[in-house]
Amino acid sequence: MTASPTYGALTTQGASTNIAWHHTSVDRAARAEQRGHRSAILWFTGLSGSGKSTLANAVNSALFEQGLACYVLDGDNIRHGLCNDLGFSDADREENIRRIGEVAKLFLDAGVVVLTAFVSPFKADRDKARALVDPGDFIEIHCAADLDVCEERDTKGLYAKARAGQIQEFTGISSPYEAPEAPELRIETGSSSLEDCVAHVITHLQAKELIPAQGPS
Amino acid sequence: MTASPTYGALTTQGASTNIAWHHTSVDRAARAEQRGHRSAILWFTGLSGSGKSTLANAVNSALFEQGLACYVLDGDNIRHGLCNDLGFSDADREENIRRIGEVAKLFLDAGVVVLTAFVSPFKADRDKARALVDPGDFIEIHCAADLDVCEERDTKGLYAKARAGQIQEFTGISSPYEAPEAPELRIETGSSSLEDCVAHVITHLQAKELIPAQGPS
Numbered sequence: 242m243t244a245s246p247t248y249g250a251l252t253t254q255g256a257s258t259n260i261a262w263h264h265t266s267v268d269r270a271a272r273a274e275q276r277g278h279r280s281a282i283l284w285f286t287g288l289s290g291s292g293k294s295t296l297a298n299a300v301n302s303a304l305f306e307q308g309l310a311c312y313v314l315d316g317d318n319i320r321h322g323l324c325n326d327l328g329f330s331d332a333d334r335e336e337n338i339r340r341i342g343e344v345a346k347l348f349l350d351a352g353v354v355v356l357t358a359f360v361s362p363f364k365a366d367r368d369k370a371r372a373l374v375d376p377g378d379f380i381e382i383h384c385a386a387d388l389d390v391c392e393e394r395d396t397k398g399l400y401a402k403a404r405a406g407q408i409q410e411f412t413g414i415s416s417p418y419e420a421p422e423a424p425e426l427r428i429e430t431g432s433s434s435l436e437d438c439v440a441h442v443i444t445h446l447q448a449k450e451l452i453p454a455q456g457p458s
Numbered sequence: 459m460t461a462s463p464t465y466g467a468l469t470t471q472g473a474s475t476n477i478a479w480h481h482t483s484v485d486r487a488a489r490a491e492q493r494g495h496r497s498a499i500l501w502f503t504g505l506s507g508s509g510k511s512t513l514a515n516a517v518n519s520a521l522f523e524q525g526l527a528c529y530v531l532d533g534d535n536i537r538h539g540l541c542n543d544l545g546f547s548d549a550d551r552e553e554n555i556r557r558i559g560e561v562a563k564l565f566l567d568a569g570v571v572v573l574t575a576f577v578s579p580f581k582a583d584r585d586k587a588r589a590l591v592d593p594g595d596f597i598e599i600h601c602a603a604d605l606d607v608c609e610e611r612d613t614k615g616l617y618a619k620a621r622a623g624q625i626q627e628f629t630g631i632s633s634p635y636e637a638p639e640a641p642e643l644r645i646e647t648g649s650s651s652l653e654d655c656v657a658h659v660i661t662h663l664q665a666k667e668l669i670p671a672q673g674p675s
Binding site for chain 1: 484488491515518519522525527528529531535539540543553558560561563564565567568570645670
């Protein structure tokens with residue numbers, strides 16, 4: 242140990258003025274002030290094929306073009322990574338949503354508008370994710386396309402397989418979808434244009450003053 | 459369904475020019491261009507009390523003050539959240555580090571310089587985290603304070619408990635710490651000032667052109 246202030250000495254003398262600078266609190270408030278916008282969790286929920294991922298990615302692009310910090314969590318980057326140890330049993334589905342909620346909370350803390358796009362069919366699981374954060378931080382967005390529209394689209398061919406019995410417990414077919422009773426937003430993704438859906442979400446974020454009308458300066 | 463382009467129709471006609479705008483690729487390259495810096499995983503590893511969290515937070519503050527997107531993952535926000543189902547068995551420690559690696563990868567993808575501060579004593583686990591991302595994206599930083607220095611600090615009183623047999627399998631006492639053989643950075647957190655340690659890390663990031671010398675314009 243030298244006579245000059247060392248790392249160890251500093252650690253145990255937290256009030257030492259010469260290291261006060263590194264105790265700068267980098268919290269959500271500081272990030273929001275620097276970035277010019279608040280963070281939030283935009284939780285898209287709906288049937289397979291209802292357009293959650295498409296809408297979330299379109300909103301993400303719109304936010305990015307405004308210069309805002311934003312990121313989409315969806316099956317592509319979660320099921321193949323963080324949750325690649327989970328299957329589709331009830332317990333695993335619940336754990337899947339729990340982890341997504343926790344990761345979304347980290348992004349929220351990091352000052353990022355985080356958009357999650359998962360079927361998340363059970364109210365209890367969504368409510369647990371909501372309960373992780375403060376009121377106003379969690380914006381539940383119901384992509385409310387009707388089942389027949391989703392099944393007609395069947396973009397991934399999953400409904401056909403579910404009808405043929407090749408997929409067990411498929412939401413909407415052989416497993417329930419518990420629609421949100423009072424989501425912050427209900428978007429008619431079965432009948433509205435994508436542009437209108439995006440505008441609906443962005444207008445809400447602006448009205449709640451989460452993001453500026455014209456992006457940060 | 460109306461005659462105007464609907465959400466469903468758009469989804470199945472991806473080449474339709476009137477929705478091309480929303481297919482903007484918001485990838486790491488786009489984020490780096492907009493933000494003026496690249497993202498990376500700064501993986502701090504070392505004994506308890508070696509100063510991982512203090513150094514990671516100090517570097518984070520320095521990056522934040524430059525206006526860069528950055529975030530610290532540490533025990534405070536991981537063990538109480540995403541990994542609150544895990545204990546300290548070998549299997550659980552491994553799963554803990556696996557999840558942290560996967561979450562760090564998400565932040566990397568989101569354009570954020572993410573700093574992880576965990577003991578992460580086993581080389582195999584650290585190497586798995588490294589293998590998740592491309593070469594250059596993972597910067598292993600060994601906080602190389604000697605065991606006697608860490609134990610003398612004992613900022614959390616954990617070494618005393620471990621010596622008293624009140625904590626089983628405590629790294630450095632009753633469980634091994636596998637020091638990195640070829641980390642990108644080895645920081646003498648036992649004998650150097652915190653300012654010097656921070657400067658060491660920042661200089662490396664600048665030399666690798668991950669961040670600009672003066673922050674983004």
